[in-house]
Ligand SMILES: NC(=O)C1=CN([C@@H]2O[C@H](COP(=O)(O)OP(=O)(O)OC[C@H]3O[C@@H](n4cnc5c(N)ncnc54)[C@H](OP(=O)(O)O)[C@@H]3O)[C@@H](O)[C@H]2O)C=CC1
């Protein structure tokens with residue numbers, strides 16, 4: 001399908017949306033609010049119905065009341081227009097269903113036919129699995145065996161991460177899904193791909209004349225991708241202790257962002273062409289050939305207790321449902337190479353962690369400055385030019401260039417020129433889940449991960465995980481609220497680089513030229 005660059009205009013086709021896991025955290029915090037925003041902005045066609053599904057009993061009224069609370073707590077729009085709210089809520093029904101009970105799916109089919117008639121829906125069905133991954137296979141089989149796929153319309157399966165625990169488990173899961181759904185019917189969520197500024201990477205790169213000619217190893221010294229979080233593992237200690245930062249963030253969000261930065265221009269702006277280019281990057285990732293190589297290129301850490309502001313925060317091993325002797329990493333940083341013509345020799349430094357000092361997602365592209373420094377050597381060492389893409393929570397880009405300090409003889413100083421998208425649009429940019437639900441309803445899979453992407457990403461990550469499993473002695477500890485293990489600093493230091501400060505907290509005396517008014 002042609003990748004539709006206009007999020008605004010297109011209303012999705014009529015469908016029944018099945019929210020498996022409707023009593024869960026994801027539904028409450030993300031999915032209900034996303035559906036309401038889409039409805040409010042006229043992006044859901046009027047002929048739709050939503051069936052909430054989970055085991056615990058709920059009447060339709062209770063379900064709608066949960067929906068109302070979730071929207072008022074988490075949605076960027078409040079449900080304060082009574083007429084609109086009532087019109088929206090009447091599309092929602094709830095059915096108690098155990099995934100393992102095929103008879104329940106037959107009842108669900110009967111309910112679905114009624115809803116399709118009531119709302120004039122042409123048999124299109126979208127199944128959103130906000131469930132533990134172990135239930136993805138059983139749901140798919142019971143959808144088929146319970147007759148849920150016997151309509152004339154389209155059928156789509158939207159699944160949450162994690163897609164497996166490693167390559168073998170992901171392959172097994174994929175084989176199960178493929179017994180029921182075709183690849184083009186499977187929409188694997190990576191919510192980072194729904195973020196405005198991640199999608200903007202493709203536009204910044206390919207819609208501007210002055211970046212692409214420089215976008216290669218002749219001009220770029222290194223690329224840094226940071227996904228830092230201030231939160232700990234919250235209520236998800238049980239899941240996280242088995243997963244760790246590498247699987248939780250590395251296999252998916254970080255590698256996906258890396259592919260957007262490193263991919264070749266697609267031949268057309270079509271979903272499949274874009275995904276073809278992304279998968280080529282993943283194929284070109286240089287795996288680590290030994291445990292020693294993993295140790296010298298990948299750093300892992302775990303947070304210990306620490307003072308953050310007024311609060312003394314617990315260490316990871318004291319978190320609920322976490323093993324007291326756990327060696328699970330809550331931080332990792334890696335030096336990664338993309339072995340292809342464009343990127344030969346350019347290090348990509350990636351890092352993510354929990355309980356770091358700020359919540360931010362940023363990409364920094366550092367340009368080479370040898371030639372300029374030869375010329376200016378007698379005066380001063382120049383700062384390299386940077387392009388910074390700010391994904392979250394601030395959205396925008398800035399470039400850092402050098403200019404003459406006004407009034408000085410020949411002093412050069414860095415100047416940052418910023419486009420602050422969030423300052424212009426405010427916090428009202430669509431949430432990632434809005435975009436992704438809307439895309440799935442329109443059948444646009446551009447910003448969902450295809451199986452070959454997932455499998456290559458797992459193959460890369462498995463190499464690291466295997467080395468770590470053999471020997472955990474390189475696990476370092478960092479205090480909550482710090483920037484992670486010292487070894488992550490050395491990783492760049494050894495190459496003559498350093499992590500650039502995030503959140504615009506530049507240590508230089510930088511002048512900002514900005515549209516943000518700050
Ligand atoms: N929460 C988040 O922010 C994120 C979550 N995810 C992923 O989304 C998925 C869901 O996460 P989350 O909402 O946090 O999980 P929760 O544990 O909060 O919710 C799980 C849901 O599954 C339902 N459920 C469990 N077993 C069955 C069953 N046998 N039959 C029917 N329903 C069942 C539960 O309802 P009941 O007990 O009533 O049956 C509940 O609604 C997971 O894969 C998670 O990794 C991904 C990214 C972020």
Ligand SMILES: O=C1O[C@H](COP(=O)(O)O)[C@@H](O)[C@H](O)[C@H]1O
Nearest residue numbers: 161191229231248249253361392
């Ligand atoms: O997928 C996940 O992402 C969140 C971070 O997402 P963000 O949109 O808030 O940046 C992370 O906290 C969680 O552990 C992980 O599973």
